[in-house]
Amino acid sequence: MTEYLDHPTAEDIALPAVLTALGDETRLAIIAILARNGEKAMTCGQFLQLGSKTAISYHVAKLREAGIIHVRRDGTRRLLTLRRDDLEHRFPGFLDSVVTSAVAMQTPEVLDYPAAPETARGM
Amino acid sequence: MTEYLDHPTAEDIALPAVLTALGDETRLAIIAILARNGEKAMTCGQFLQLGSKTAISYHVAKLREAGIIHVRRDGTRRLLTLRRDDLEHRFPGFLDSVVTSAVAMQTPEVLDYPAAPETARGM
């Protein structure tokens, strides 16, 4: 029984929701790290430096519901990716400017996230 | 006794605060209208289509405290301007992208704000 996580369609991504979702230090750090990681997906576990398991789960859900990241299952893990193309389509130039400033905001320690475990199948 | 309103310096403008301040429909409408008005200052009264006097006062204070707008006295009125240069300096490309999307979001009625009364002295 494959369960699907709710993601807004590209057209349903709303600017106030996106701005609200990004208006939090933890969530800005998450997208800064995701962006620095290129196109590669990351797991929730790689963000535990930023907060408890529960807190990360909460923030990841907020980012997903706002349409900023995509989350898919990979075994017991979740693989997170930035919805770069969808965001660029809806709000041209927005994500790049936020990511640039958000990355500049972070301390080196924050950007130095732990590697993912070796179990990835989706890659 | 000239009273000064608190504005963060350019360097003290913080990205999470800016994003939080813009994550509200009313405040996005205010900056969309301000941006469409060019460099000209506008008064709080010109935004009463967006909410009560109290509500506008509240939202304007939020935008000011976040460093998004500058507010100065002009008689009994307040003159509002976007802090374009300061924002561009801190977060290059950010304001433009938000303004573009925020303007596109508005209905024509919202963008068709009332003219300011003829009392302006500061210009």
Place this chain on the structure above:
DNA sequence: CTAAATGTTCAATGAACGTTGAACTAACGC
């Protein structure tokens, strides 16, 4: 001086936010 115009402040309200720890679920490894 008085009255009008323009905003601000205050207290109250209900909703949403972010964090916590405990309990739970789902999938993998052996």
Place this chain on the structure above:
DNA sequence: GCGTTAGTTCAACGTTCATTGAACATTTAG
């Protein structure tokens, strides 16, 4: 099957948010 890994859900808590109406403050106009 059994335990481990990875993450979610839930209830509880205190905080901040957005709105309202009433009262107040300040400056201009006459």
